[in-house]
Amino acid sequence: MASHRRPKQPSRTRVTVLTATAAAAVALTSQTAQADPKPTKTEVKAKVDKLYHEAEAATEKYNGAKERQETLKEEVDNLQDKVARGQGELNDLRGELGSVASAQYRTGGIDPSMQLFLSADPDNFLDKAGALDQLSGKQAEALQKVKAKQRTLAQQRTEATDKLDDLEDVRKELGDKKQKFQGKLAEAQKLLNTLTAAERAKMQEKEQRASRAAGDRVELGNEAPASQRGAAALSAAATQQGKPYVSGATGPNSYDCSGLTQWAYAQAGVSITRTTFTQHADGTKIGKSELKPGDLVFFNNLAHVGLYAGNNQILHAPKPGAVVRYESMDYMGTFQFGVRI
Template sequence: MASHRRPKQPSRARVTVLTATAAAAVALSAQAAHADPKPTKAEVKEKVDKLYAEAEAATEKYNGAKEQQEKLEKEVDALQDKVAREQADLNSLRGELGSIATAQYRSGGIDPSVQLFLASDPDTFLDQASALDQLTAKQTESLEKIQAKQRSLAQERKEAEAKLSELSEVRDALGANKKKYQKKLADARALLNTLTAAERQKMADDDARASRSAGTRVDLGNEVPASALGAAALANAATQIGKPYVSGGTGPSSFDCSGLTQWAYAQAGVAITRTTYTQINQGTQIGRSSLKPGDLVFFNNTEHVALYAGDNTVLHAPHPGAYVRYESMDTIGSFQVGVRI
């Protein structure tokens, strides 16, 4: 005879586990459905180029802070030396005043009329009295010198303290900008690591080809440098083709963008400042159509500087991982302004 017993119901615990498992499966499938697709090589390159540009902007601020720090350190050293000399002069004046006081004491602190009464030789007394008057006048002069020196010393110390405070702020800015560009470079490396090994190799090969082709002298055609100085600066920079880009590099083994332009002009006998933000104000600003070989060319809101080489081409230190090379202006970014030194 068939059994009429009711089937066994699943336990509460089993229902809970099944429900949770199902919910997790739904959540995972939903998450997979809404997950962002892996960026393409072109998208990664675009983001990496943007990070490199941001890193270069931070590098230029770092360079500016470093230059300011070096200047302030020299000023602080000079002020501290001056304070030390002022203190030595003050100590000398105080010693001189002490000698005068000793001479007065030895001449006797007796009332002059009593000294005259006791003196066996009035002429001798009068000579001593005259010497005492001279000592008193010299003491007054020394006191005035001491007071002036104390005021001067206090001012020098105040100025030195202000410079030290400014130096501390600059050092903080230096550290902050260094961390910023290091973070941007780390982000760029992380992005590149999302690509396959083959994709990364393709990007490296493309960049290497750009560097190799940059080794060939650019045909300037009929574009003549605006001056012998510009021609010399461009020729100097051309001797550095193939040198690596390094943040903070000023040559001769490596360069960043403004380090290369500064070095190139220095070899031509002209000192220009260290950063893009100051180099842009060093000469006459000109438009793109007026560029001549050797002119400075600024891009991307003063984040990057290069040397114009002719035929819509610049010679520059591009970005981390690249080398000093010629490159079309159309591939670098937005043209800002040219500057003729």
């Protein structure tokens, strides 16, 4: 009779080793399948440029909120000054009203007919009676002034309270906008950090070459400006070449895109608003074929603005890490329209 032996069971140590090896292999395979390939330098640059455009749009919105904050703060201060002055005027009116009441009280509360009966000099009494009537008229007038001033003060206090609420909302919005553009810049830097030191150096060298080339003589053609103020603004901006782009900066040491255009037109004696989202309404919109030197040119859903310089070139503050320079419109992204100031 054949004997039936039970198959030999693998040792616990062997099972553990095999299990761990299999798990590691599965994990490695899974990681390999899930891991994204490292982006190329070209892909990183494209993503970084996109983030810079998004950061610039957020910066312009931040600038707009900051401008509203400054306007509201000025309005609140003016209203609070008016309320303080109005309270002083109300106190003076109340003082006048008190003087009138005191004078009336001193005439006595005796019935006029009894005063006439008791008076040794009827003519003198009639003079006093006329003065009493005049005094009552002044009292009524003083009362009306007090009531009107109280209404005005109540309106001003309500308006000041509303403005303070608006100011608080804008301050919160300002914080959100700042956080957004700073986040975009941080994300761009994180992407740049995925490159090797050599790749980053090569990108930086290319950017520096672009900035140096912008400092060289640029062929702008001989297009005539549409106006003297446009020519003056462009000429002023040209003196700022080489100065760095800084988010929120309006000169004279650094600029963002709309900060440069606002500064340039201020040198020409023209006041324009602060951001791309408002500057587009500061003049007359024109098409690309109508552009003349000194016109404002807008790109990428109003996220960027520069000054048209002629021969398809613009003069602008490009992006973080760059300086004020001339650049072909072909590299600016989506053209929106021009604006003639």
